[in-house]
Amino acid sequence: MPVSLPDIRAAATRIAPHVHHTPVMTCASLDAWLGARAFMKCEHLQRTGSFKYRGATNAVRALGDEEAARGVAAHSSGNHAAALACAARVRGIPAYVVVPDGAPAVKRAAVARYGARITTCENTLAAREAALAGVVAATGAVEIHPYDDDRVVAGAGTAALELCEAVPGLDAVVAPVGGGGLLSGTSVAVHGLHPEVRVIGAEPARADDAARSLAAGVLQPPGPPATVADGLRTGLSERTFAILREHVERIVTVTEDEIAEAMRTVWERTKQVIEPSAAVAFAAVRRAGLGGARVGIVVSGGNVDLGAAASLLAG
Amino acid sequence: MPVSLPDIRAAATRIAPHVHHTPVMTCASLDAWLGARAFMKCEHLQRTGSFKYRGATNAVRALGDEEAARGVAAHSSGNHAAALACAARVRGIPAYVVVPDGAPAVKRAAVARYGARITTCENTLAAREAALAGVVAATGAVEIHPYDDDRVVAGAGTAALELCEAVPGLDAVVAPVGGGGLLSGTSVAVHGLHPEVRVIGAEPARADDAARSLAAGVLQPPGPPATVADGLRTGLSERTFAILREHVERIVTVTEDEIAEAMRTVWERTKQVIEPSAAVAFAAVRRAGLGGARVGIVVSGGNVDLGAAASLLAG
Numbered sequence: 001m002p003v004s005l006p007d008i009r010a011a012a013t014r015i016a017p018h019v020h021h022t023p024v025m026t027c028a029s030l031d032a033w034l035g036a037r038a039f040m041k042c043e044h045l046q047r048t049g050s051f052k053y054r055g056a057t058n059a060v061r062a063l064g065d066e067e068a069a070r071g072v073a074a075h076s077s078g079n080h081a082a083a084l085a086c087a088a089r090v091r092g093i094p095a096y097v098v099v100p101d102g103a104p105a106v107k108r109a110a111v112a113r114y115g116a117r118i119t120t121c122e123n124t125l126a127a128r129e130a131a132l133a134g135v136v137a138a139t140g141a142v143e144i145h146p147y148d149d150d151r152v153v154a155g156a157g158t159a160a161l162e163l164c165e166a167v168p169g170l171d172a173v174v175a176p177v178g179g180g181g182l183l184s185g186t187s188v189a190v191h192g193l194h195p196e197v198r199v200i201g202a203e204p205a206r207a208d209d210a211a212r213s214l215a216a217g218v219l220q221p222p223g224p225p226a227t228v229a230d231g232l233r234t235g236l237s238e239r240t241f242a243i244l245r246e247h248v249e250r251i252v253t254v255t256e257d258e259i260a261e262a263m264r265t266v267w268e269r270t271k272q273v274i275e276p277s278a279a280v281a282f283a284a285v286r287r288a289g290l291g292g293a294r295v296g297i298v299v300s301g302g303n304v305d306l307g308a309a310a311s312l313l314a315g
Numbered sequence: 316m317p318v319s320l321p322d323i324r325a326a327a328t329r330i331a332p333h334v335h336h337t338p339v340m341t342c343a344s345l346d347a348w349l350g351a352r353a354f355m356k357c358e359h360l361q362r363t364g365s366f367k368y369r370g371a372t373n374a375v376r377a378l379g380d381e382e383a384a385r386g387v388a389a390h391s392s393g394n395h396a397a398a399l400a401c402a403a404r405v406r407g408i409p410a411y412v413v414v415p416d417g418a419p420a421v422k423r424a425a426v427a428r429y430g431a432r433i434t435t436c437e438n439t440l441a442a443r444e445a446a447l448a449g450v451v452a453a454t455g456a457v458e459i460h461p462y463d464d465d466r467v468v469a470g471a472g473t474a475a476l477e478l479c480e481a482v483p484g485l486d487a488v489v490a491p492v493g494g495g496g497l498l499s500g501t502s503v504a505v506h507g508l509h510p511e512v513r514v515i516g517a518e519p520a521r522a523d524d525a526a527r528s529l530a531a532g533v534l535q536p537p538g539p540p541a542t543v544a545d546g547l548r549t550g551l552s553e554r555t556f557a558i559l560r561e562h563v564e565r566i567v568t569v570t571e572d573e574i575a576e577a578m579r580t581v582w583e584r585t586k587q588v589i590e591p592s593a594a595v596a597f598a599a600v601r602r603a604g605l606g607g608a609r610v611g612i613v614v615s616g617g618n619v620d621l622g623a624a625a626s627l628l629a630g
Contacts, residue, residue, distance in 0.1 A: 023338070044586045045586060049586065106583065264621055267588050267621060268421065268588075268619075268621060271359045271360060271364065271587060271588040271589070271617035272586060272587065272588065273582050273583075273586040273587065273588060274586070302586035304583075306579055306582060306583060306628040306629075307628060307629045309628065310625035310626070310628050310629050311625070313621040313622060313624065313625050313628075314621075314622045314625050
């Protein structure tokens with residue numbers, strides 16, 4: 001059974017004591033740039049700076065006491081790792097994180113700050129999986145996948161649940177897509193509540209496996225990661241692909257220049273620090289030409305290495 | 316009669332239909348860095364991106380119809396100009412703004428976007444005043460001074476009024492000081508409501524005329540402007556100095572490095588884009604060593620030239 005609206009409601013109840021009920025922001029001058037009325041669901045203001053804390057908390061809280069005591073483990077480019085580390089610390093259990101070389105320094109530092117035990121490895125999927133298998137074998141920890149996990153998808157969907165409750169009459173909801181956990185949870189929540197609302201994915205053209213997979217009707221492998229949107233370099237799983245096929249109207253792909261321009265514009269007009277992966281959704285809304293529609297945007301995260309971002313900001 | 320709490324309450328009523336009732340934010344990881352529990356009054360999310368919109372709106376709305384029809388005029392390094400331009404546009408009257416060479420491009424662009432008629436001049440006080448006198452003589456417009464004006468001071472104080480209503484039990488309130496309009500209005504509001512709350516000014520060491528004036532007991536002239544905090548390069552007036560003498564416990568001065576570090580830290584931890592002048596208040600709280608106190612911080616603005624900010628962010 002794929003994740004359903006009741007699963008997302010159950011997740012919302014389970015995580016409510018631990019997560020921020022993030023605000024929804026609007027900004028008239030941003031709307032003028034977007035060509036749409038945007039309602040920003042501010043997950044960059046979530047604990048650990050991204051929506052990932054919802055799924056990680058749902059997964060960590062769903063474990064039985066004995067299982068939980070052995071700890072949790074993951075490999076991650078950053079936000080999931082920080083979220084899992086923090087969720088584990090809040091529950092008082094260990095977290096083991098495999099971080100690939102090349103992950104943004106600020107994300108790695110966050111993982112360490114939350115007390116996770118870090119193993120580093122080469123930045124290939126094979127190396128990550130091997131390192132994680134070693135950690136799990138040595139510790140008995142439970143692997144929590146960043147998106148190929150029903151508990152994580154259901155947790156991610158709680159942001160859209162809150163968005164739909166806060167903002168009536170949305171025409172569309174847009175979320176970025178990397179592994180597809182956020183977009184899956186978002187689409188199930190939105191269509192469970194309002195089947196008529198359009199759900200749109202936003203993806204870098206340089207990491208367009210979701211767009212290609214939906215066009216082909218068969219899961220396509222991701223290409224080599226080549227986008228500034230470091231949270232979106234992973235590919236869909238069969239689990240997330242199946243949900244997207246059912247619920248997502250279209251995937252809008254955007255260029256690297258569009259991502260950088262969207263990030264600068266959001267920073268300048270809304271005064272919100274969003275990360276490149278989050279900027280992809282704004283770039284997609286502008287490109288999609290939604291003609292003044294009321295659009296919910298799930299702002300996925302705000303963890304940026306400010307030093308590295310300087311070149312993007314300089315334009 | 317100096318500005319009093321009833322003046323600030325009257326301003327709050329007058330401007331309520333036009334200004335944002337900005338949120339108060341908190342951030343646990345920022346608190347750890349500050350050594351205090353901070354309650355951020357988010358005037359960077361105010362219309363035009365700074366608290367200046369409150370004073371400008373109060374001044375513009377206080378004019379009689381005949382006077383207003385001739386328009387309003389000011390010279391300003393930026394935020395007051397944008398605020399006055401927007402407030403005038405909302406009332407449907409002309410705004411004339413003298414902008415000195417060297418003002419941040421993003422602030423100048425904002426003034427133009429709000430439809431003000433811009434005159435440029437050399438970046439000296441004498442040149443600004445001469446240019447403004449010329450504009451006023453030619454148009455009959457009413458000069459609205461950025462801070463040496465009771466209506467502007469009263470409007471600025473409405474932010475602290477909202478802050479005190481939203482957050483009970485504050486130990487101190489901190490605001491940056493340049494010309495002293497914000498700190499004057501803040502201190503009158505805070506002490507009018509809660510005489511026991513400490514009011515602290517935050518000033519760049521490189522533009523420390525307020526600290527020197529309070530130490531000497533006599534208004535001291537500002538030195539040459541030499542701080543990255545472009546909103547704080549002006550000096551106190553007799554009007555604002557008199558209020559600060561009565562209500563401000565101390566001025567904490569901070570270095571340029573401390574301002575840059577505070578700006579980076581606030582951006583990274585709170586995901587809020589604040590301008591260097593606003594960062595001065597955070598730097599002062601950290602330096603003051605307030606020992607876990609509950610501190611209200613008036614976040615004065617978020618108008619940053621992102622290209623120019625890149626070097627500050629790189630650290």
